[in-house]
Amino acid sequence: MKTKRVTILGSGNIGLSLAKGLVKAGIYQPDNITLTRRNVKALQSYANDGYNITNDNAAAVANSDIVVIAVLPQQLNGLLDNIKLSLKASEHLIISVVSGVSCADICSHLGFDVQIVRAMPNTAIAIGHSMTCIASGNASNENVTLVKSLFDTVGVSIVINEELMTSATALCACGIAFFLRSIRAASQGGTEIGFHAHDALKMAAQTAKGAANLLLQLASHPEQEIDKVTSPKGCTIAGLNEMEHNGFSSALIKGIKTSAEKAGALYKSE
Numbered sequence: 364m365k366t367k368r369v370t371i372l373g374s375g376n377i378g379l380s381l382a383k384g385l386v387k388a389g390i391y392q393p394d395n396i397t398l399t400r401r402n403v404k405a406l407q408s409y410a411n412d413g414y415n416i417t418n419d420n421a422a423a424v425a426n427s428d429i430v431v432i433a434v435l436p437q438q439l440n441g442l443l444d445n446i447k448l449s450l451k452a453s454e455h456l457i458i459s460v461v462s463g464v465s466c467a468d469i470c471s472h473l474g475f476d477v478q479i480v481r482a483m484p485n486t487a488i489a490i491g492h493s494m495t496c497i498a499s500g501n502a503s504n505e506n507v508t509l510v511k512s513l514f515d516t517v518g519v520s521i522v523i524n525e526e527l528m529t530s531a532t533a534l535c536a537c538g539i540a541f542f543l544r545s546i547r548a549a550s551q552g553g554t555e556i557g558f559h560a561h562d563a564l565k566m567a568a569q570t571a572k573g574a575a576n577l578l579l580q581l582a583s584h585p586e587q588e589i590d591k592v593t594s595p596k597g598c599t600i601a602g603l604n605e606m607e608h609n610g611f612s613s614a615l616i617k618g619i620k621t622s623a624e625k626a627g628a629l630y631k632s633e
């Protein structure tokens with residue numbers, strides 16, 4: 364089967380992470396991927412690596428099969444106006460990673476129907492470890508399966524109802540920042556109790572990876588694994604309870620709720 368040509372409209376943080384992930388997974392060569400942004404000079408190093416780069420979105424769409432939209436919500440309508448005439452409902456499949464914008468919103472702005480699959484990856488896609496949520500309002504099952512298989516090569520993906528996409532944004536896409544901040548905070552604690560910053564960060568990151576893998580590989584519950592660490596009258600339960608008295612779980616839960624509310628409002632507030 365002929366390799367599908369992919370264009371990424373809006374090659375910023377997540378667009379470039381996706382491109383790198385697809386190439387790292389070996390399912391695409393850089394020359395099958397076109398990257399666009401207005402300041403195309405910023406993509407020069409990618410051209411040196413073999414990617415096609417351009418600031419001509421319409422031409423890029425005309426030369427592609429799969430069109431990934433990866434601009435900010437407030438940049439979306441301008442981009443859609445830009446590519447409208449090049450989009451062919453019978454030829455193109457759109458993958459939108461834009462937060463808070465439904466498939467219906469996109470078709471409504473375009474003024475015609477085109478198959479759209481929404482995907483919510485996270486930046487770990489660059490190294491093949493994304494948690495990606497996928498949803499579609501109007502794409503064929505075949506195309507949803509195609510998109511899922513694409514994202515399965517760069518991490519783990521699940522198909523969810525479109526109404527849960529803003530929640531997925533908060534938990535999984537923003538979630539990368541939340542867990543990174545937790546690791547950073549742990550490393551700062553480590554430095555205060557005696558480790559050089561570089562060592563403390565490595566120790567905290569590897570400990571976090573071990574904790575996540577305990578859940579993923581043993582399919583166990585966090586509290587089951589926590590119970591194995593908290594010796595009676597021990598130091599773990601003392602530290603954990605101190606964190607809870609300071610609102611540790613509550614802060615995470617409230618932050619995730621706030622992010623979900625904001626993710627749902629980004630496009631509508633434009």
Ligand SMILES: NC(=O)C1=CN([C@@H]2O[C@H](COP(=O)(O)OP(=O)(O)OC[C@H]3O[C@@H](n4cnc5c(N)ncnc54)[C@H](OP(=O)(O)O)[C@@H]3O)[C@@H](O)[C@H]2O)C=CC1
Binds near residue numbers: 434486
């Ligand atoms: N960052 C993340 O972890 C995730 C982000 N998302 C979503 O992905 C989208 C992009 O986010 P992110 O990558 O962080 O944002 P960035 O600002 O890093 O990337 C957006 C890119 O779009 C380009 N752009 C803007 N307008 C146009 C245009 N008309 N034509 C072509 N390119 C354009 C910008 O470059 P220039 O100004 O040069 O045109 C920029 O490089 C957002 O909707 C976000 O919600 C989803 C999942 C995770």
Ligand SMILES: O=C(O)[C@@H]1CCC=N1
Binds near residue numbers: 532536537
């Ligand atoms: O912060 C944001 O709005 C984007 C969406 C998810 C991750 N980054």
